[in-house]
Amino acid sequence: MSIKNDAPGMKGQRGRNQDGQLRQKRGDTHVGTIEKNYNIDLGVRSDMHVSTYLKKNNITSLNDLINDK
Template sequence: MAKKDAPGMRGQRSRNDSGPLRQKRGDTNVGTIEQQYNRDFGVRSDMHLDTLLEQTGHKSLNDLIRSDAGKKP
């Protein structure tokens, strides 16, 4: 099994040449993110991540996941 790239991350994410983790693609479907992080954001599953971030005012997927948005009881 491959070593995770950063603590607390699910799976591996590559890093940019300058070192930081690359951002999640904006055209990723929200349904994919909901399944991966066990969340329900109450939007259509075919909505793109960029659109959801714009609507919620979050700057990144990390900010969205760490917020209370979509947490299942």
């Protein structure tokens, strides 16, 4: 099975679940990885988990975080 960018503006390659929805980014991804991939500075330690950052800042998804910055 080949994974491809299947939507305009998608960054990188994201797999899909059985029902066709994009899989969720793992919550234990480090904030530093997100900052590097999307060229943003979130102003926190780079080893913080994304799920912790989202919860502390009352952000519902990684997409909301990226598009609001």
